Amino acid sequence: MKKIMGAVILVVALAVAMLTLRGNVAHVQPLHDHFKSYTVEGPPLPAPIDVVLKDQFAERQGVVEQIRMFSPPVEKMLPDGGISPIYHPENHLTWYQFAGTCPQRTLLVTNQFGTDQEWVVQNPVYLLLPTWKLYVNGLPTGLNPPQGLDHYLCYEVLSGPPMGLDGVILTDQFHQELVTVGVPKVFCNPVDKIVPDDGLPIFDNENHLACYDISPHVAPFPLLEVWANDQFGDHMFMVFENQFLCVPSTKKIKPSGPCNGTP
Numbered sequence: 105m106k107k108i109m110g111a112v113i114l115v116v117a118l119a120v121a122m123l124t125l126r127g128n129v130a131h132v133q134p135l136h137d138h139f140k141s142y143t144v145e146g147p148p149l150p151a152p153i154d155v156v157l158k159d160q161f162a163e164r165q166g167v168v169e170q171i172r173m174f175s176p177p178v179e180k181m182l183p184d185g186g187i188s189p190i191y192h193p194e195n196h197l198t199w200y201q202f203a204g205t206c207p208q209r210t211l212l213v214t215n216q217f218g219t220d221q222e223w224v225v226q227n228p229v230y231l232l233l234p235t236w237k238l239y240v241n242g243l244p245t246g247l248n249p250p251q252g253l254d255h256y257l258c259y260e261v262l263s264g265p266p267m268g269l270d271g272v273i274l275t276d277q278f279h280q281e282l283v284t285v286g287v288p289k290v291f292c293n294p295v296d297k298i299v300p301d302d303g304l305p306i307f308d309n310e311n312h313l314a315c316y317d318i319s320p321h322v323a324p325f326p327l328l329e330v331w332a333n334d335q336f337g338d339h340m341f342m343v344f345e346n347q348f349l350c351v352p353s354t355k356k357i358k359p360s361g362p363c364n365g366t367p
Contacts, residue, residue: 135192170200177196206228289313
């Protein structure tokens, strides 16, 4: 009888331990990648797509039809040797041009470059979609579709503290380069794409992308042709010069008026 009771107690203890472990895992913060953006050239969508988007500023509608940039995840090595690795090599982003209006907002941005950096942003300029990179120069990448990656709506930055950080080494799936991280250019909120509905919520409301200019602006050599897929279809485009380094960030918003929901 004692042996039976002991076995029951052990089973219950193991069950409790497993439930506790699952609960802890559910609350572990995900590891977020850095991204590097490149300008691209390719055909527009077969037909413009109407979208309705909702982020932490407002709900708005607009039209997208042209990919302007493409971002693979990137490893960042600082001059002091500190490395931010790639956690999710399958996660990429396509940048669609998006026109909207929003009054100026002042944000306090926190990331690896500083705490409560004061950025002033206004109109949205890009919609970013999670993207599956299928082929590069006709060769299969062997990558899986993106997982757990949010859509983003990016706003132009009117002012923010320049980094002026030399000697940063960026390594992505295209090449490696030595760059200077400069002024902030766009700030990206996670966004819910309501129309067309992708059936996915925002995965992480707290993770944003703060995108800085990097120089020199150079293209991978030889030039690369990429075939990628996102929720708007399959796309072929040529990859040209780098533009931004996008760093995982959090933000606080200083009080201001609401955004205009219609571009």
